[in-house]
Amino acid sequence: MIKVVDKLLLFLYSIVVGAVSVFVASLAFGWISRELLSDMLTDFYRYNSVSITVGVVGVVLFLLSLRFFFVSLARGSSSSQSIDQRTEFGDIRISIETIENLSLKAASKQRGVKDLRARVRASDAGLEIVLRAVIDGEHSIPALTEEIQRAVKTHIEDITGIPVINVAVFVANVIQANTFKSRVE
Incomplete structure (x- = not known):
């Protein structure tokens, strides 16, 4: 069940990161004019609902990043399943x-x-x-x-x-x- 949830979260995360990367590329190549960007930033600071929404999305993306970071560490450290035994000469x-x-x-x-x-x-x-x-x-x-x-x-x-x-x-x-x-x- 957790693997399914992780896959769903990773899917959503990749869509958001993809959208942000398209937005940043659009800014870099001049596809979004300065006037449109200025209007978006003005609306961002003018309306509290937009600021709160963007803040919540930012916090959720950060938490997802932390989740995927810890999942990648946990799965990377464990190889195949095994049974460990300790003897007087060492571990098996x-x-x-x-x-x-x-x-x-x-x-x-x-x-x-x-x-x-x-x-x-x-x-x-x-x-x-x-x-x-x-x-x-x-x-x-x-x-x-x-x-x-x-x-x-x-x-x-x-x-x-x-x-x-x-x-x-x-x-x-x-x-x-x-x-x-x-x-x-």
Whole structure:
């Protein structure tokens, strides 16, 4: 939700900055006469409503500039998501993508699994892994998914040392194995 709001604010901000840049370019190239500019400035100082409106727009643009400045710093400092561990020898960072790949490797070793996708979410208690699988129609789904869960949990905990609190398997589809019958004539 915040990303959508930031995109909307950035869109509005860029439109205002674009309009201001066109105005400044028009002044520089003489497209706006001195008389017209003098009339605009006179109106600006004559009417309080115009002064207040321009002041409010200026404050809003400044606040938007500060917002985008801090957002750019926050996003620039964090690279990909990772799980940090501290050992007696130093710090270890394991990316979420690495854990997803390890999960896929462990799950794909199970017979009957045809296609896999993985999502990993890290919490304070440990890792939550969600696997989306396409399986063949030859194996029992409860037995196969239980074996996938066990294999993934064991493999991730052995390799990374991070506890796995949940492995959820979503069977997206069952495909039939291609069986060709030879025809004898």
